[in-house]
Amino acid sequence: MTTNWRAFQCGCLIVAGMVLGASPAIVRGQESAGASTTAAVISSVAITQDVQRAAVRVEGAGHLDVHPVRMQNPERLVLDFAGARMNVQKSSIPGVSAPVRAVRMAQFKPDVARIVIDLTNSAPFQIAHDGSAIVVYLESQPENAATPGSVTSTAAQPAKAPQHARPNANSSAKTDSQFPLPKQMTQFAAALAVPAPPAAAERSESAQQAAQQAVQQASTAAATVATQQAGATATTSAAPSRYTGEPISVNLKDVDLKDFFRLIHEISGLNVVLDPNVKGTLTIVLDEVPWDQALDIVLQNNGLDKQLNGNVLRIATKATLKNEAETARDLQKAQAEAVAPVTVTRVLSYAKAATMKDTLKKFLSTRGDIFSDDRSNQLVIRDIPSVIPTIDNLIRQLDRKSQQVEIEARVVSASRSFSQDIGVQWGFAGTTTSGRTVFGGVPAVGTSPITTGTSIPQPPLTASSGTSSSGTLPFNVNLGAGVPTSGFYFGHRSPNFAVDLFITAAESKGVGKLLSKPKIITQNNEKAEVKQGTKVPIQTTINNTISVQYIDAVLRLQVTPQITAEGTVFMDVLVENTQIDNGIPRVQGIPALDTQSAETKVLVADGGTVVIGGIIVTQQQTQVNQVPIVGSLPVIGYLFRRTNVTIQSQELLFFLTPRIIPG
Secondary structure, three states: OOOOHHHHHHOOOOOHHHOOOOOOEEEEOOOOOOOOOOOEEEEEEEEEEOOOEEEEEEEEEOOOEEEEEEEOOOOEEEEEEEOEEEOOOOOEEEOOOOOEEEEEEEEEEOOEEEEEEEEOOOOOEEEEEEOOEEEEEEEOOHHHOOOOOOOOOOOOOOOOOOOOOOOOOOOOOOOOOOOOOOHHHOOHHHOOOOOOOOOHHHOOHHHHHHHHHHHHHHHHHHHHHHHHHHOOOEEEOOOOOOOOOOEEEEEEEEEEHHHHHHHHHHHHOOEEEEOOOOOOEEEEEEEEEEHHHHHHHHHHHOOEEEEEEOOEEEEEEHHHHHHHHHHHHHHHHHHHHHOOOEEEEEEOOOOOHHHHHHHHHHHOOOOOEEEEEOOOOEEEEEEOOOOHHHHHHHHHHHOOOOOEEEEEEEEEEEEEEEEEEEEEEEEEEEEOOOOOOEEOOOOOOOEEEEEEOOOEEOOOOOOOOOEEOOEEEEOOEEEOOOOOOEEEEEEEEOOOEEEEEEEEEEEEEEEEEEEEOOEEEEEOOOOEEEEEEEEEEEEEEEOOEEEEEEEEEEEEEEEEEEEOOOOOEEEEEEEEEEEEEOOOOOEOOEOEEEEEEEEEEEEEOOOOOEEEEEEEEEEEEEEEEEOOOHHHOOOHHHHHEEEEEEEEEEEEEEEEEEEEEOO
């Protein structure tokens, strides 16, 4: 592909890759060495389009005899060449603008070559001969003129068609685009692309494919420009992440910035307006870069920025745009300060005026102020008239009926207890045959409840001596169960020996459950609290003044529900169970308090149930009473000790079920 800057002077833009000044959209075939010399051969088909009319040029070897036929639904013009052979590598050429939509070529019959011109409307046509070539002229309709950013092309041998086409044909301004470019921009040394081979017939197939692809890209660019024209004025300081302009190749050295922006005008079809402060030179080398990206690169390197308003592209320095923005802001501020303020009142239905006031203050102007009347729940707003609609819109959005949530709680307090007490009591007494030595227990330890009528040898520490006819046996070990529920007794009596053995045991188990089922309804994002219990009075003395304070010993439940957009309920939960602990001695009559609490945030479905537990208190106590030394012996030690085991556990569970109330 080549770049010929003189193409600007004839008002033509090229096709392939948006390289300026290249050949038109041509489909050219290579003549075979053995082609017939008698039959005509069509070797190339080209489209030339401008604002006034379009032309389709057909070239070949031999005499071309054409027979045109107009057809409708859809609109098209069929050209049959009798006795001709089609020798082109492409079967179609896309059109650039109205009235030509596309040109299709094929060998209709062995001796008939057919070219079909697809049209956008029923445009009139004329057929003329230009040497051995045939040119078909199609008049353009005014409403179908080329849009900004469209691309036109000319044939290799221009026919008698208009020499200039304005890219921005929709614009009403009649501005001549044939401006003289600098000399260095018309030399091949500073060209935008590598020069092409001198003969058009030697154009490679890849170049022809690039030309066809560029036509499609040109149509995309036209749609992009139309979209930008439909938008409002926009100022962009950062390069976009994606560019849609046709790719161009640029190789410039010390070129005036103004000439570059004129080049952008020719490529994009936009009206370009430069600020007087835009000045400087440009040196840039780009290959196949979208033109809008190239524009942003040049703007960034030279401290410039752009504004697009419709199809007018304004380019100025960033300092100029900043000063203009500050001036516009100061003007708006001055205009606002010049307007007389007004005073309005607004009645709130659901929100509190005192709470809403702090939120709305942030949206007032510097001259505005807002007050609240708690008695009537009204807001008194004083500000400039342009701010009042904004405040009213905020009030409509914020002063709305809140949804309500019903929270049902089930509080379960489960307790378990286990107690085991095993003890032994026994005593023995004996004497020798001579009666001089007596063995037995001590009455101070305890006596056996068993009485007999036989003589029992008396221990030496009893009040009486010798033997008696009746009595009870003193215990050697008295470690019986405290409250026995079962027991075992063994006794023996003889003239010289007596023994009483008691084994007692007690075991108890208990399970308790306390159920509370509070229910409460609250608004969305409002805290709800329910509690049950007692208030403990505590007397304090400060500066010789006696006062009584009450401390809660209650079961408390605090929940703040929040309804999400998905219809679930997010809850901020605090549960607390405080009771008087009588196991701890009071200090100056003030009891100790036993507290169990849990605080969590949980998300629950509407009507779902969440369990908050884990508050478990377990107490285990083992008490052993024994005779020193022998009570620690294995096996035998059981006869000399008492074992008491006590286990208590308590668990607190909370079941929470939120339900969103309809309406």
